[in-house]
Amino acid sequence: MVSRPAHGKRRTACRPRPHPGELPEDNRGAGGRALRQSALNSWQGIQAEIRRRIADRVWRPGDQIPGEADLAAEFGCARATVNRALQGLADSGLLERRRKAGTRVALDPVRKATLEIPVIRLEVEAAGGEYAYRVLQKEIVSAPAPVAEKMDLSPGVDLVHLRGLHTADGDPFLYEERWVNLDSVPEFETADFTSVSPNEWLVRNQPFTRGEISFLAEAASSEQAAALGAAEGAALFAIERTTWNADAAITHVRLAYRQGYRMSTEI
Amino acid sequence: MVSRPAHGKRRTACRPRPHPGELPEDNRGAGGRALRQSALNSWQGIQAEIRRRIADRVWRPGDQIPGEADLAAEFGCARATVNRALQGLADSGLLERRRKAGTRVALDPVRKATLEIPVIRLEVEAAGGEYAYRVLQKEIVSAPAPVAEKMDLSPGVDLVHLRGLHTADGDPFLYEERWVNLDSVPEFETADFTSVSPNEWLVRNQPFTRGEISFLAEAASSEQAAALGAAEGAALFAIERTTWNADAAITHVRLAYRQGYRMSTEI
DNA sequence: AAGTGGTCTAGACCACTCC
DNA sequence: GAGTGGTCTAGACCACTTA
Numbered sequence: 001m002v003s004r005p006a007h008g009k010r011r012t013a014c015r016p017r018p019h020p021g022e023l024p025e026d027n028r029g030a031g032g033r034a035l036r037q038s039a040l041n042s043w044q045g046i047q048a049e050i051r052r053r054i055a056d057r058v059w060r061p062g063d064q065i066p067g068e069a070d071l072a073a074e075f076g077c078a079r080a081t082v083n084r085a086l087q088g089l090a091d092s093g094l095l096e097r098r099r100k101a102g103t104r105v106a107l108d109p110v111r112k113a114t115l116e117i118p119v120i121r122l123e124v125e126a127a128g129g130e131y132a133y134r135v136l137q138k139e140i141v142s143a144p145a146p147v148a149e150k151m152d153l154s155p156g157v158d159l160v161h162l163r164g165l166h167t168a169d170g171d172p173f174l175y176e177e178r179w180v181n182l183d184s185v186p187e188f189e190t191a192d193f194t195s196v197s198p199n200e201w202l203v204r205n206q207p208f209t210r211g212e213i214s215f216l217a218e219a220a221s222s223e224q225a226a227a228l229g230a231a232e233g234a235a236l237f238a239i240e241r242t243t244w245n246a247d248a249a250i251t252h253v254r255l256a257y258r259q260g261y262r263m264s265t266e267i
Numbered sequence: 268m269v270s271r272p273a274h275g276k277r278r279t280a281c282r283p284r285p286h287p288g289e290l291p292e293d294n295r296g297a298g299g300r301a302l303r304q305s306a307l308n309s310w311q312g313i314q315a316e317i318r319r320r321i322a323d324r325v326w327r328p329g330d331q332i333p334g335e336a337d338l339a340a341e342f343g344c345a346r347a348t349v350n351r352a353l354q355g356l357a358d359s360g361l362l363e364r365r366r367k368a369g370t371r372v373a374l375d376p377v378r379k380a381t382l383e384i385p386v387i388r389l390e391v392e393a394a395g396g397e398y399a400y401r402v403l404q405k406e407i408v409s410a411p412a413p414v415a416e417k418m419d420l421s422p423g424v425d426l427v428h429l430r431g432l433h434t435a436d437g438d439p440f441l442y443e444e445r446w447v448n449l450d451s452v453p454e455f456e457t458a459d460f461t462s463v464s465p466n467e468w469l470v471r472n473q474p475f476t477r478g479e480i481s482f483l484a485e486a487a488s489s490e491q492a493a494a495l496g497a498a499e500g501a502a503l504f505a506i507e508r509t510t511w512n513a514d515a516a517i518t519h520v521r522l523a524y525r526q527g528y529r530m531s532t533e534i
Numbered sequence: 535a536a537g538t539g540g541t542c543t544a545g546a547c548c549a550c551t552c553c
Numbered sequence: 554g555a556g557t558g559g560t561c562t563a564g565a566c567c568a569c570t571t572a
Binding site for chain 2: 116200217
Binding site for chain 4: 308309310344345346347348351365366367368
């Protein structure tokens with residue numbers, strides 16, 4: 001074996017942690033519980049401290065905060081670590097950063113809510129239900145003008161038009177109306193949706209590079225009402241989504257959720 | 268002055284770009300247009316290339332992709348750069364990463380939609396309208412059970428209950444019903460909402476550390492219908508939001524948008 | 535036990551923007 | 554022109570997880 005200096009575990013040259021014994025205590029002091037990744041010189045710890053200063057109005061909306069170099073010096077860490085912390089806060093709308101102008105606490109913080117829209121089957125199963133999908137109607141149609149417009153297609157192109165119902169333990173969960181561009185996905189015409197929903201089929205078989213998604217409320221049509229077991233005209237939460245693969249439209253779909261459905265997230 | 272070697276502009280020790288002359292050409296070749304930040308060895312360029320390989324099914328859903336070290340070698344960049352590129356893709360749900368297990372193309376990519384919810388005034392003004400807010404009703408009430416539950420308060424606490432209407436060029440835009448915890452924000456009781464809406468007042472005067480937000484559809488109540496100029500029972504898109512500052516509830520608000528409103532984003 | 539991602543550092547150059 | 558954030562590098566240690 002190669003002989004090694006006695007201080008076995010060699011620290012990297014550039015990591016002179018200020019006072020080796022202090023971190024655990026500081027950690028506990030930071031709020032009652034010792035978080036593994038929230039040491040004061042970790043990016044998460046710095047982020048938490050910045051959040052605290054904004055919440056405690058040490059830095060007020062509109063204020064310019066110290067530059068990355070200053071903060072790095074204060075926290076005893078590399079500038080890249082401060083950068084990582086501040087970028088996250090800027091992404092979530094709490095800070096506004098501009099070169100030369102510096103970093104400011106946002107005056108009108110844009111609340112960014114990140115909604116996670118899982119594959120429907122997973123959503124149903126996560127809620128403990130047994131998932132199923134049933135085709136209600138399938139036909140090939142000439143693209144109606146409004147649909148063609150949303151898909152950036154010329155009207156009259158042939159599309160598969162599909163209506164279906166997603167259920168949880170047999171109860172209606174989601175009503176789906178979909179149009180699929182056969183020019184982009186010719187295999188879709190003969191796909192079998194007895195075990196896999198069209199949604200899932202497309203996810204697995206047709207990647208996309210771009211999409212638009214809208215959230216809206218709509219009054220249940222008579223067909224939707226019948227399928228979902230709701231009253232006609234009931235207010236339904238709906239999602240409309242269109243996807244393209246390099247400018248070639250793939251599909252346009254409108255999902256109407258069962259009555260009372262809400263989509264939630266934390267901010 | 269300290270004497271310096273003659274080769275004036277000193278490159279940092281660790282930046283041996285492979286072949287100095289090739290990058291511009293590679294850049295042009297990457298897709299027709301030379302993007303400033305998309306050189307093949309930038310994290311954005313790497314991200315784009317990974318996206319392309321997934322879209323072109325070079326790497327299929329479920330496949331494990333090469334490790335960061337391998338990719339760094341392939342792209343001729345540092346591992347940190349690859350890490351930055353891959354982390355972004357993991358955040359957007361396209362990749363799944365686990366230590367030791369490596370990085371895989373997501374089988375069921377969770378579609379993450381990031382909604383930006385600006386201060387209402389800014390949203391109206393961005394659409395070219397003139398913004399105004401009008402208080403319809405203001406009272407102090409004992410917290411109703413459902414509201415108290417959502418705010419994590421004991422029922423019976425005193426809250427300010429406020430109904431108001433946001434307008435664009437005089438047209439109804441958004442109906443707001445809000446409860447505010449006077450224990451957390453005593454100044455709210457005497458605040459003046461003739462020039463600043465309660466929403467904006469709170470943003471500027473009361474930071475929060477945690478919040479919940481829900482998106483849903485609701486049928487217009489008679490009061491909402493009257494204020495928004497819609498039919499009673501019309502399907503309205505609504506947002507419900509509750510915010511806390513370190514476990515102290517601040518406000519609970521329900522925003523019902525004018526008929527036909529939709530919230531959109533790109534994915 | 536070992537492999538892989540997660541994070542950090544010190545230093546450097548660069549791009550953007552304000553003055 | 555100069556200040557600030559954006560990005561990159563090479564190297565290192567560490568945490569987590571699976572074999």
